[in-house]
Amino acid sequence: MDLKGFERLGPCHWRLAPRGAMRVPVEIFADEALLQAMDDKVREQATNVATLPGIVRASYAMPDAHWGYGFPIGGVAAFDPDEGGVVSAGGVGFDVSCGVRCLLTGLPVEAILEVHEPLAEALFAAIPAGVGSTGQIRLSDSEMDAMLRGGARWAVAQGYGEAADLERIEEHGCMAGADPKAVSAQAKKRQREEMGTLGSGNHYLEVQRVAEIYDEATAAVFGLVRDQVVVSIHCGSRGLGHQIGTEYFKEMALAAKIYGIVLPDRELACAPITSPVGQRYLGAMRAAINCALANRQILTHLTRKVFAEFFTGLSLPLLYDVSHNTCKVETHEVDGRKRTLYVHRKGATRAFGPGHPELPEALRAVGQPVLIGGSMGTASYVLVGTRESEALAFSSACHGAGRAMSRQQALKRWQGREVVESLARRGVIVRSPSFRGVAEEAPEAYKDVSAVVDAADRAGLARKVAKLVPLVCIKG
């Protein structure tokens, strides 16, 4: 993008002063190279977001920001309900509560390499993956509503995982304020057979080696040890979240007109937080958050069962579970005053700093684990939230690598089979039901995740703790 008009606030912090209809500035966190490489659309979309009613402080973009539906992916925007603030389905994203969780195995990498191929096959057999994949679970209407209200807490009560997992999940595994009545019959129908499934696109389950530690003290608190193995699961709310996003987007496009909200782009469709449709959306979105938390919890259970076949008695405790497509009610200090804000993070990870009361006791002193998924076959990172991140971007950080190339372009460039073979030569076993999906997700179709993470670290959004590299990748 063109750097003209930006004021540089720091090595990885840029500001566009408000002009025209903008109510607040745009702030982008990136080094100069990332900003230059960033799509012009990010500037345009972040500028559009800055015009929305009730937006507070700034329209933010993270170092991995790219063109999204209305709002940029990698965008953070907070709205004040008392100042006409809005909520937007496109500002959350269609894969509601897409996120990452990380399980600790405590195993040395050698133990995995002894069973590398059979472990990959067993995980591939146990984890339903791909477009429209279905699981073993069938929910009745009342079970569906209980799941939408209870999230991972519901899943644990059904026998998927352990009660100890819950404190290692945002919202302690259960998002309050979920309203199953605000979720359409169609959305529930789409989800009926999709609990405990990975989905497709950039979703994956990876067995990873801790390849590098940047912060020994924090890594020790997190339980991350160099050359030990972890399992990361990246997925979301599947068909249900997508259906909710689609339906409420349409409703919000009408609501914006009714409430006289001027939209520079129709895709910014939104409604006042205090409006009936805004409230119903929040209830449905929170139900979708619970769906994603339950989904990742069930996948965790399936993963543990597979590992137990190879390593008797192994428990795989949960390090943490983060969501990066949400709107959450949070208290933040703005101009010296505590305010209750509706923080949209779309392709952005919540990153609470040390001492935050929401964090589990065992982690509170060091800060929240911020799990950053890389693209298939490349590195992932664990970061930790900082104190300064609250003043920078309402305690938010990046979420992953971000696409550098469209799916269409990637399909022209690579054959899925070749991508699998090339990764196998680098020691990564990839198993996927779709070679097409693998081609679309070729590592080179993504930005360099390490540059993104370094920029987040230098900007102070979160601090690097450890680097993870894959040994096995189950791809949707």
Added chain:
DNA sequence: ATGTTC
């Protein structure tokens, strides 16, 4: 991301 174009 997505019953990959209701």
